[in-house]
Amino acid sequence: MAAVAPSRAISRRSLPLLRVLVQLLRLRSSTRAAEATTATGVRIRLHRPRAAVAGPLPALLWIHGGGYVLGLPEQDDALCRRLAESLGIVVAAVDYRLAPEHPYPAGLEDCYDAMTWLARHPDIDARRVAIGGASAGGGLAASLALLARDRGEVTPVCQLLVYPMLDDRTSARSDLDDSRWRLWDRRSNRFGWAAYLGDADPETAVPARRTDLAGTAPAWIGVGTADLFHDESTAYSKRLADAGVPCSVEIVPGAFHGFDLVMPNAPVSRSFFASQREALRAALADRA
Template sequence: MRTPGVRSTRRAERYGAAQKLTSSLAATPGPLPVIMWFHGGGQVLGFAAQDAPWLKQLAAALGCAVAAVDYRLAPETPAPGAAEDGYTAYRWISDNATDLGLDPTRVGLAGQSGGGGIAATTALVIRDRGAATPLFQMLMYPMLDDRNTTDSSREFTDIGIWDRSTNLLAWQAVLGDRAGTEDVTPYCAASRATELDGLPPTFIGVGELDVFRDESLDYAALPRAHGVPVELHLYPGAYHAFDLFAPQSHLAESFRHTWNNYLARHLTKAPATATASFLVIGLAVLGYGVHEAVLLYRLRRHGIRARGLVARYESSSGTRGSGRSTSLAFGCLFASLALWELVRR
C-alpha cells in the first residue's frame, strides 16, 4: 500500500503504510463507505494518482473514502495480473477496514475505460473466490472484449481518440498471442464470462460513437438475465472519454450527474464531509505511461509482435486524427502521463 508519490514493490512496504493512512482517516466520521477506483489508460498506461484531484472532490461530496488501485500494467504484467491486483486490494481493504475507519460491507468497484475492464474482471475474481460481494460495480465506457468482433469495434477507425487500431494494439499488449483466441479467461477479458449471476449491482455508461459501445451493451444484458440489477446509459453523439475531452459540455455534465446520483444512492448512511479521504493502493511498480509509439517499443522489448500494426504507426508520422483537436488533447494527455511516470522513476 502506498500514499501518493511513494512507490513500493515489497509486500511489507505496501502494508506498512497502514498506520499513516489510519491517522489520515482518524478525524473522519465513520465507518466510511469505500469506492475502489481503477484508472483508465487501456490497461497499458496511467497511474492511480492521475485522477486524484477530482476523486478527492468526489470523496468529499459523497462522504466516502476513495481507494485508487495502482494495478500493474501490460505488457510488463499480462492479464490476469491486474485483476489479481484488484482482488488483493479488495481483500486488504476488507480485512483492514476497521482499523482504517472504513465499512467493509460497503465497498464498491468503479473504473474508467481500461480501468472499467479491470473493475469488471476484479468483480468476477471476487465472486469466484467466495469473497463478500461488492456494493456495486460502476463501469464507465469499459474495455471488456479482446475479440474486437462487434459492429462498433469495426466502425470507429482513424478518429484520433481510442479507436479500433489502438484497441487491438492494447489487447495485444495485455494478452500477447492469446488475444482473440479461446485461451482467454473471464479474468482477462470480462466479456468472456458466460455466467454472470452473483455479481454486484452494475452501472454501465458508454457513448454512441465509442468503439466499446456494443461490448458494453452486450455485457449489460447478461447479468440482467441472471437477476443482477443493471443500470445502462447510452449517450447519443458521445465518443470515447467524451467527459474528459469536453468536460464543460451538456452531455458530460449529464453523465457526471447520472453516475454521481448512482453512487449517492448506493453509498448511503455516510454524511457528506469535507474531510473524507483519498487513498492510493499501490501493488506494483508501474510501467511507463505512454502513447502508441512508446507502447510499441515496450512490446518489442518483450518480444511481442503487434500483428502488422507496427508498420501502420511507424508510417503515420503523427498524421493520425488529421489535426483534430480531440487527437491533440489525447496526445497531450498521454504525454503528460509519460512525463510524470518517467519523473517518478
C-alpha cells in the same frame, strides 16, 4: 472537440513516450491524497472527504484507464476528489501493474489485493465497498466483480463501469473500422488486448467472454454512442440483466471515448458524472 481529437491515442510506437509523459504527471500531482501500500507492494492513493465524518466510511476502489498498458492513479485525482467530497466516502485509486510487461492476471490480482486491503481497513465499512473504473479500468472492475464473486472474501455493493473495455472480439469487427472513433480505435484496441492477454485464455481473462455473470455486484454502465465500446457495453448490460444482476445503463448520444475527461465542464460531462455519483450514493447508502 470530437472534430479535432485524434482517433488513436495509444499504439505500440507511441507507448514509450506516453509513459514518460504520465510519469511527469505523477511528479506534478497534488499532494493532498494520502498513500498506502499493501503487503504485496500494491500502491494505493487515498482520497478522503475534508469534512470530518463519524464512524467507518463507505469506500470506492477506483481503477484508472489506459488500455491496460498505460496510466497511473494520479491521472484521476480530480475525479476521485470530487467523488470523495460529494459523497463523503473514501476513494482508493490503485496503481496496478501494466501490460505488456505484466500481462493477465497481474493487474487484476493487484486490484483484488487493493480491494481486500480496503475492506479490511479499520476506517472502512466492509459492507459498503464499491468498485469502479473507466475504459480498461472499467474492464478490470468487471473482471474484479467476477473474481470477488468466485473467491467470496469481499462482496462489492456496486460495479461502476465507465465506457468499459470488456470484449477483445471488438477488435475483429471490420464494420467498426471507420473514422468516427476518437482517442481509441480498433487498432489501439487490438494492441491493448494483445498486450494484456499475452498467452492467457480469453475465455477466462476477458469479462465479456465469461459465460456465467450471475451473482456479481449490481452494475452501472455508461457509454457514448460514438464510443468504440458502445456495442460491447450495451451487450454486457443485457447479459447482466439476463443473469439477474441489477444493471442501469447511461447512454450519451454523440459522446466519444473519454469525452468527460477531455471536456469535464461541458454540461453533458457534468450530467454523466452526476449519474455515476447518484448510482454510488444509492449503492453505498447505510442500510443498517
